[in-house]
Amino acid sequence: MGQFLQAAAYGIVQGGLLALVAVGFSLVWGVMNVINFSHGAFAVTGAYVAWLMSQRFGLDPFLAIPIVAIALFGFGYVIQRGLINLIINAPIFLTLLLTFGLNLVILNGLQLLFTSDDRTIDTSYASQSFALGVVNVPYGRLAACFLAIVITVALALVMTRTRLGHAIGATGMDRGAARLMGIRARHIYAVTFGIAAALAGIAGTMIATVGSFNPTTTPGQLTLDAFVISVLGGLGNMYGALVGGLVLGIAESIGGLLLTGTWVNAIAMAVLIAVLIIRPSGLIGKAQYSGRVEV
Amino acid sequence: MSAGSDPGSPAAVLQRPHRTRVQVFVDWVRSRRPANSWPALLGLAGFAAMLVLQQLIEPGTQRLLTAVFMFVALAQAWNLIGGYTGYASFGQVAFFGLGAYTVAVLMNNYHVSFWLAMPVAILAGVLFAVLIGVPLLRLRGHYFAIATLGAAEGLREVVNNLTPITGGGLGITIPTFGDQVPTPYFGKPGFYLAFLVLAAASVAVCALLARSRFGYAMVAVNEDQEAAGAVGINTTLVKVVAFAVSAAIVACAGALYAFQQIEFYPTDVFDASFTVLMVIMVMIGGSGTIAGPLAGAVGLELLSQFLRVNLGAYNQLIFGAIIVVVVVFFPQGVVNYFREALRSREFSVLGNVRRYRL
Numbered sequence A: 001m002g003q004f005l006q007a008a009a010y011g012i013v014q015g016g017l018l019a020l021v022a023v024g025f026s027l028v029w030g031v032m033n034v035i036n037f038s039h040g041a042f043a044v045t046g047a048y049v050a051w052l053m054s055q056r057f058g059l060d061p062f063l064a065i066p067i068v069a070i071a072l073f074g075f076g077y078v079i080q081r082g083l084i085n086l087i088i089n090a091p092i093f094l095t096l097l098l099t100f101g102l103n104l105v106i107l108n109g110l111q112l113l114f115t116s117d118d119r120t121i122d123t124s125y126a127s128q129s130f131a132l133g134v135v136n137v138p139y140g141r142l143a144a145c146f147l148a149i150v151i152t153v154a155l156a157l158v159m160t161r162t163r164l165g166h167a168i169g170a171t172g173m174d175r176g177a178a179r180l181m182g183i184r185a186r187h188i189y190a191v192t193f194g195i196a197a198a199l200a201g202i203a204g205t206m207i208a209t210v211g212s213f214n215p216t217t218t219p220g221q222l223t224l225d226a227f228v229i230s231v232l233g234g235l236g237n238m239y240g241a242l243v244g245g246l247v248l249g250i251a252e253s254i255g256g257l258l259l260t261g262t263w264v265n266a267i268a269m270a271v272l273i274a275v276l277i278i279r280p281s282g283l284i285g286k287a288q289y290s291g292r293v294e295v
Numbered sequence B: 001m002s003a004g005s006d007p008g009s010p011a012a013v014l015q016r017p018h019r020t021r022v023q024v025f026v027d028w029v030r031s032r033r034p035a036n037s038w039p040a041l042l043g044l045a046g047f048a049a050m051l052v053l054q055q056l057i058e059p060g061t062q063r064l065l066t067a068v069f070m071f072v073a074l075a076q077a078w079n080l081i082g083g084y085t086g087y088a089s090f091g092q093v094a095f096f097g098l099g100a101y102t103v104a105v106l107m108n109n110y111h112v113s114f115w116l117a118m119p120v121a122i123l124a125g126v127l128f129a130v131l132i133g134v135p136l137l138r139l140r141g142h143y144f145a146i147a148t149l150g151a152a153e154g155l156r157e158v159v160n161n162l163t164p165i166t167g168g169g170l171g172i173t174i175p176t177f178g179d180q181v182p183t184p185y186f187g188k189p190g191f192y193l194a195f196l197v198l199a200a201a202s203v204a205v206c207a208l209l210a211r212s213r214f215g216y217a218m219v220a221v222n223e224d225q226e227a228a229g230a231v232g233i234n235t236t237l238v239k240v241v242a243f244a245v246s247a248a249i250v251a252c253a254g255a256l257y258a259f260q261q262i263e264f265y266p267t268d269v270f271d272a273s274f275t276v277l278m279v280i281m282v283m284i285g286g287s288g289t290i291a292g293p294l295a296g297a298v299g300l301e302l303l304s305q306f307l308r309v310n311l312g313a314y315n316q317l318i319f320g321a322i323i324v325v326v327v328v329f330f331p332q333g334v335v336n337y338f339r340e341a342l343r344s345r346e347f348s349v350l351g352n353v354r355r356y357r358l
Helices: A002-032 A039-057 A061-082 A093-114 A139-161 A163-173 A175-180 A185-210 A218-233 A240-258 A263-278 B010-015 B021-032 B038-056 B059-084 B093-109 B114-136 B141-161 B187-211 B213-223 B225-230 B235-261 B272-285 B291-329 B334-344 B349-356
Strands: A129-132 A135-138
Touching: A002 A039, A002 A135, A002 A139, A002 A163, A002 A185, A002 A218, A002 A240, A039 A061, A039 A093, A039 A185, A039 A218, A061 A139, A061 A185, A093 A218, A093 B272, A093 B291, A135 A139, A139 A163, A139 A185, A139 A240, A163 A175, A163 A185, A175 A185, A185 A218, A218 A240, A218 A263, A218 B141, A240 A263, A263 B114, A263 B141, B038 B059, B038 B187, B059 B187, B059 B213, B059 B235, B059 B272, B059 B291, B093 B114, B093 B141, B093 B235, B093 B272, B114 B141, B114 B235, B141 B272, B187 B213, B187 B235, B213 B225, B213 B235, B225 B235, B272 B291, B272 B334, B291 B334, B291 B349
Parallel strands: none
Antiparallel strands: A129 A135
16 A cells, blocks of 8 residues: 555656646647647756756756746747748648757757766755655655646646737637737747747756756657647646646556556557547647647 | 541441450550650669669668668658648557567567568558557547557557567567578678669559549548548548558568568667658658659668768767758758749749748
8 A cells, every 4th residue: 555655646746747848848739739849858958957057056956947947938939930930831740840850959969068978966855755654755856746836827827817828829729810919920939939948948957856867868758758748638728738747647657566567658658549539639628629730 | 638547537446357355455555554654664764773783882882772762662651641641640660660570570489481471561560550540540630640659659568568479678589590590681682672672662552552543532631531521532441541551561661671680679660760750751852742752761861871971970960950951941842842843933942931931
């Protein structure tokens, strides 16, 4: 029993972290119908920014978050404004191809700059944990999970309560109509991508704090996780990524306890396909997003 | 000359003496000849040129071209389902891995000849395509893409965990020496020929399919599925058949690749970058054409090999940058760009960019 509780607790904190990775990916997919293949690369870029801050100035990763967010927002804004906007009217898989190329450029650039060694941001508290009954809860992961929830709620509030959020939502629903209402679609798309990049960067920072990262294997795994979580949770709802992340996190940790080898991965993919066939709009997503082919 | 002496007139045909079976056959062949036969002639010339070229180059270069031929076949296969039918599969590598492992398991565990194992591998690919195609081809756009990606990742994990049969993560080896060898190893010249034939057959199959009634059905499904269904096309059948033919070609490539590699791991033959390369080659060359995937596969594979040899650590960086630039300047694919440009006499690349930007 204790084993199960421990696995569930680990699954929840891991799920929160995964949700933070996926929320920006899901936002970009929902608003622009762009699958950002380089999402994991943005997360790892953020991790390197925080790692540099920690190495050079001894800055705590949680304090480095604003710097990471601003740097990645700027990076994302420029990428969308200067590159992705150029082909947004082309067939949908072109954007995927473009971000694949971008992914290669960013990751190989990082590899040349920082080598492909595993890196981690050392803190005094990340590996510490406290006992909650029979369950051990690590401080670092708990804080990361808490941060993920706070950011998701904040993003949902921005999307539903502010002019910017309404502009993003409107552009996602009908770009032509939104432009006629005076919304600068180019700018709004760039801001959306910037927000997604900033969130990815924050997630990368958290991953670097509670675990390790490298520019070769980490980004691909993160992009795939974000993909799966976005489908599980569904698009068009900011809490979709949170639900999807928690489901994936808990399923993986409990599955890892019950099954030998990597069967858990095969089961995860079977569940993913079943969700797609039975309920393509995801657990709490909006149905309109699952049928569309073009923006 | 009077009308009555015209050999093609109905009266002349009726008065003509009885024709032999050979004459009837020759006439039938002439009537079947397409109006525009230069693509077929060009294809044959290319095939012959590659056969001659093999005699002139050393085995190392043959190995390089072998990879090019494999990607020609893979890109043509992807184009059937992703280009013509419009269902971008991100799991075609599942059939590649399935073909590779079918051959390896049969040859290693049961000492079956390669020539028997390869058709079984193709059959396995077709069966798996029908099995996952029927439910998954109901999904559209990115959702079909992620579902097929999931199927490929899932299949890799199954192969990875069925250790008693597949060897699991430790990999599998096809026996190539000793007296118990099921089929002697082909060597570099042998594989050059094998992959050349595969590439030529893929191009021919795709070209014939594209020009047939079935080809028009695929394009109709791509452009408007509801309308295609309304005019009497069985859209499910068209999609599943396109998916299965594509899977057959990919599985055959996987089977040959397995024998060529001798020893491999699940991560090698289920590597998602195979799928991504197929997509990129088709998209950059020009999807929904025969020349597009051909040009894309040859161009990108040669470019990637060139960069790998000459640029060392920077090769992937430059390769990525080139993909970005080509995608931005030729969003519809290089072949489609030139086709449109020749028709409209509008060669401005910047004008081309302007059409797709926001």
